[in-house]
Amino acid sequence: MQVNGLPPRATILALVIAPCPSTKLVAFGMLGSGFKSVKPFRSGYFGASIKLQSGYTAGVITAFYLSNSEAHPGYHDEVDIEFLGTTFGKPYTLQTNVYVRGSGDGRIVGREMKFHLWFDPTQNFHHYAILWTPKEITYPRKSDATFPLRPMWVYGSIWDASSWATEDGKYKADYHYQPFVGKFTNFKASGCSAYSPPRCRPVSGSPYQSGRLTGQQGRAMQWVQSHYLVYDYCKDYKRDHSHTPECFR
Numbered sequence: 001m002q003v004n005g006l007p008p009r010a011t012i013l014a015l016v017i018a019p020c021p022s023t024k025l026v027a028f029g030m031l032g033s034g035f036k037s038v039k040p041f042r043s044g045y046f047g048a049s050i051k052l053q054s055g056y057t058a059g060v061i062t063a064f065y066l067s068n069s070e071a072h073p074g075y076h077d078e079v080d081i082e083f084l085g086t087t088f089g090k091p092y093t094l095q096t097n098v099y100v101r102g103s104g105d106g107r108i109v110g111r112e113m114k115f116h117l118w119f120d121p122t123q124n125f126h127h128y129a130i131l132w133t134p135k136e137i138t139y140p141r142k143s144d145a146t147f148p149l150r151p152m153w154v155y156g157s158i159w160d161a162s163s164w165a166t167e168d169g170k171y172k173a174d175y176h177y178q179p180f181v182g183k184f185t186n187f188k189a190s191g192c193s194a195y196s197p198p199r200c201r202p203v204s205g206s207p208y209q210s211g212r213l214t215g216q217q218g219r220a221m222q223w224v225q226s227h228y229l230v231y232d233y234c235k236d237y238k239r240d241h242s243h244t245p246e247c248f249r
Contacts, residue, residue: 022185025158027060028178032159037189040068040151043202044191047129048156050083051183052092054122057085059162059173062182064128066152075101077148079137081128083121084114084165085173085180091116093230094128098137100148109243114231115224125185132191133202142245151194158182 025033048064062083069076080097098111119126131137132148141147158180162172173180192200213221225232233239234247241247 021187022183023156025062025156025182025184027158027160027180029175030160032157034155034157034159035184037154040071040153040194041066041132041189042149042151042192042194042196043132043134045129045131045188045203046154046191047127047186047188048184049125049127049186050121051123051125052083052121053181056088056174056177057092057180058087058166058171059160060085060158060180061161061165062158064130064156064184065154066130066132066148067155068150068152070153072101072150077101077150077152079130079132079148079152081130083182086166087171092121098148100146110233111244112231112233113229115228116230118224118228125183127186129188131203146243146245154189156182156184 023035025035027033046064046066050062050064052062053060062085063080065078065080065082067076067078069078076099078097078099080095082095082097084093084095086092094115094117096111096113096115100109102109132152134149135141137148160173163169166172191203234241234244
C-alpha cells in the first residue's frame, strides 16, 4: 500500500495494525514496512525503545511518529521522530518535525530540528517518546493554525528516502547492505483517544501532573540542545518565520 507523505517509489510492504511486544521492521530495496496503532489519539505520551542498524544505512529512514495522513490525505498533521541513515564512521542524525494541515511535500511549513546523538543507537535499545498535550508539543500552542489539533494514529516505519535523508540526498541507499532493519519494543501509548469522553485528562510530562516538564527535564533538554543540536528551523534565517510564531517566543 502507499502511505501518504512517502515518495511514489517507496512502498510500504506491510502494515501491522497492532504491534507485538517486540516488532522488527525491514526495508528491502524500495519496499519498506511499518505498523499503525488501532485507534487515534487527541493527546498523550507515545514512546518506543528502538535499536537501529549499524554500518552503512545512508538513504534509509527509521521513524516513530504520529499522523492522520490516511484520514486527511494531502492536508494532514504529523509529529515525527526520524533517524536519518548514515555512512561508515558518521553518527546517526535524529530529526524531529511537526507538520500542521499539510502534506509534507514542500507546500507547507516544516519544523525540523536535527541532533547528532551522544550515544550509539545501534548497540542497545534506547527509549524515544513524543509528549503531545492540548497546549504544547515541542513548542507552545499560539494559534490553532500552527498547532496539530486533530486526532492522530501512532506509526512506525522504515523506508528508502534516498532523495533527501542523508546529507540532503548526497548519499543514497546501497542495496548491497540490505536488508535494513529497525527493531522496536517497549511500546507506550497513554492519553486521550479520539473516543475518550471530554473529561479525559491529558497526560503529563511531569511526575507532579503539571503538564509541563520538570526543571530537571527542562535542563536536560537544554543540555542536549546546546551540545548536540545541528539544525534548528527557528535559527534558519533563510526561512520565512511568519508561519512559525513559536520562533518569536
